[in-house]
Amino acid sequence: MSYSDSAKAHFAAELKSIRESGLFKEERFIESPQAARITVKYPWGAPSKEVINLCANNYLGLSSHPEVLDAARAALEVRGFGLSSVRFICGTQDIHHELEQKLTEFLGTEDTVLFPSCMEANVGLFEVMLDKDDAMIADRLVHASIVDGMRLCKAQLYNYKHSNMDHLEEKLQETQACRFRLIITDGVFSMDGDIAQLDKICDLADKYGAFVMVDDSHATGFMGRTGRGTHEHCGVVGRIDVITTTLGKALGGAAGGCVSGRAEIVEMCRQRARPYLFSNTVPPVVVAATLKVLNVISRSTDRRDKLEANTRYFREQMTRVGFDIREGIHPIVPVMLYNATLSQNVARDLYGEGIYVVGFFFPVVPQGQARIRVQISADHEREDLDKAVSAFAKVGQKYNILGKKKDEIIATYGT
Amino acid sequence: MAVHERVKDFFRNELVELQNADLFKEERMICSAQAADILVKYPSGAQPRTVINFCANNYLGLSSHPALIEAAQKGLQERGYGMSSVRFICGTQDIHKELEQKVSEFLGMEDTILYSSCFDANGGVFEALLGEEDALISDELNHASIIDGIRLCKAERHRFKHQDMKDLEHHLKLTQDRRFRLIVTDGAFSMDGVVARLDEISDLAETYDAILMVDDSHATGFIGKTGRGTHEYFDVMDRVDIITTTFGKALGGASGGCVSGSKVFIDILRQRSRPYLFSNTMSPVVVAATIKAIQLLQESTHLRDKLERNATYFRTQIKAAGFEIKEGFHPIVPIMLHDAKLVQDMARELYNEGIYVIGFFYPVVPRGTARIRVQLSAAHEFEHIDRAIAAFTKVGKKLGILPEHPHVSKQER
DSSP states (O other), X not given: OOSOHHHHHHHHHHHHHHHHTTOOOOOOEEOSOSSSXXXXXXXXXXXXXXXXXXXXXXXXSOTTOHHHHHHHHHHHHHHOSOOOSOXXXXXXXXXXXXXXXXXXXHHTOSEEEEXXXXXXXXXXXXXXXXXXXXXXXXXTTOOHHHXXXXXXXXXXXXXXXXXXXXXXXXHHHHTTTSSOEEEEEESBOTTTOOBOOHHHHHHHHHHHTOEEEEEOTTTTTTSSTTSOOHXXXXXXXXXXXXXXXXXXXXXXXXXXXXXXXXXXXXHHHHHHOHHHHHSOOOOHHHHHHHHHHHHHHHHOOHHHHHHHHHHHHHHHHHHHHTOOBOOSSSSEEEEEEEOHHHHHHHHHHHHHXXXXXXXXXXXXXXXXXXXXXXXXXTTOOHHHHHHHHHHHHHHHHHTTOTTOOHHHHHHHHOO | OOHHHHHHHHHHHHHHHHHHTTOOOOOOEEOXXXXXXXXXXXXXXXXXXXXXXXXOSOTTSOTTOHHHHHHHHHHHHHHOSOOOSOHHHHXXXXXXXXXXXXXXXXXXXXXXXXXXXXXXXHHHHHHHHOOTTSEXXXXXXXXXXXXXXXXXXXXXXEEEOTTOHHHHHHHHHHTTTSSOEEEEEESEETTTTXXXXXXXXXHHHHHTTOEEEEEOTTTTTTSSTTSOOHHHHXXXXXXXXXXXXXXXXXTOSSSOEEEEEOHHHHHHHHHHOHHHHHSOOOOHHHHHHXXXXXXXXXXXXXXXXXXXXXXXXXXXXXXXXXXXXXXSSSSEEEEEEEXXXXXXXXXXXXXXXTEEOOEEXXXXXXXXXXXXXEEOOTTOOHHHHHHHHHHHHHHHHHTTSSOSOHHHHHHHO
């Protein structure tokens, strides 16, 4: 080995400090397909047990849906496993175009281009659209992949306070001299499950001649009456210039993402976006399965309706037993515990009760805002949710946090 | 004018400029699985026709290999379609760990971490390991994903001239006061099909106490006696600290990539690497098939041996036909035509002859070095190669690249 012992020692010390500050991330090994109930081995070497999964982005329960699996199987036979190419060399099948058209229809946009992931879509997008004469005006809490995309773009960067429309307007006034201004927001923010005020954002964009980009990864497929996303929920379909979203959450959950929006911007991504030009095409099996997913959710709103009903039920029950949850309507339900150690203890005890959830704490959420992030799925039955609520109640009682307000929990456990 | 119209106008003009400059990329639609013979609809709306594919990274012919399809089907059946999660929440199956162990074993490294793509692996590796006290020393022709990863990292940036060991040493000397130095190079460079001189680079890394990282995307599975990669070819398997590579080329070609190396690096990446923490886990179907791909390569060198024979045969025949190629032994064979318009004409004419290749020109390669990049596969038979040579010869004559009577001119020489 050529690198010095000091390098090794340095990284070993870093790891030790991550562990000591209680921030070390451990992985749990799942032995079954993704579903409402999964078989997990945790810690590694422990006997496997069945638990109810309350932390997947499997919002519509399509990750192992029989019709989706059938479509995937058929595609493997007819279209093969891999394409071993980027799109523009020999990695475009007719089904890639078909999926792009279907996504365009579903999202109500002009055109769509696929990326290997939404992370790569966000990383590649801004550099293609904007230059140093332009401004990016982003909500402070946008997803990490957007942050990385903005870091790779030469345009001037402005942040506005989370969902604060007055502050956004201030930034729009400050940037009047720029050639183009792009307002950038998540449709739904993944840590709080709160929804961007797209109606107001679009009004401001119109007033100041800016355009709007929304990452709808935690919304596509189920937000809005027919599940088109946050733009449908907020009544602004057709007014969003660029939507990025993922095929890796509600829409089957394997991989893939896209940029969808104004035709010219989408075409520029095909010509210039670096992750599009320099990373593999989406494999045929994912393309075919996603086509099936769109078919399933376009012919009926049953799944998103069930998800909505499940979410309402779980939120009501958790409030009833005395948990402090962030208000809202999204299947992301943050159960607030404020203290990092407490969130890890509660998650561990819940696992003991057969409920799989994960504690989130700094730096993923701000200091003093530790929580359990529950995610509801259309795959959950009432019975699963009832079992989860009683497990939460039992563990909540153990830590004496039921019916306690924020200040009381912090008084006991600190931040 | 409303902003949308302004934006639309602006980008419409940009697109027209690209078209006028012959830089517009058109996609050809494939209606079959990836293979030596594929069914293509081009231009859009034309009747599909069967052509021989000479431009895939399907080096080992595994992209639609029956054993991989079977493993993928089994993966779907037993592990489902998607995980809808990042790794550390609920996106780790036991087979992810199994694949990580298999890759470590195959590459001869301590540990491995999977990413959605090698693009993401390269995008996330530098920032997680290096800070502003450190220096990155990178070959000027490294892949775009390495460049983007470097752009996201705070370490001091140095570029050395392509494959120039003196210049590399110069930059190692310049950066002696840095806490850590990391040398990064592609194992095989995708436009030229040449391999990095890893023997000399590892000597320099040792002399100057630098970390050595290699992106072996165009080598894993087939370069080296048993296909482990460029580090095997140069007999430096224990002297490379970090390897990034892809499962999206020789190893099945669907998606996924990884960083493989000393355990301590991999442990840090699991805690800090942004594309690992913020992008989906690899889907079970890809994990299952990739495990099978590695198993096949460990059982037999048959496929990489066949690829080597095909590459040698094509290189010999195309030279004999009178074409100028970049010398080497890699299945990437650049056929040098030097002129951007000529390569596009050549690629189009070859398509009409049933041979699917692409012309590469500025800005993908330097001005004046336009080329057709041929890529051989173990899926090709000599018959495919013979047909390609005949087509190249025919079109070469038609476009005036080859003399009308090559045998005569050869004798005269």
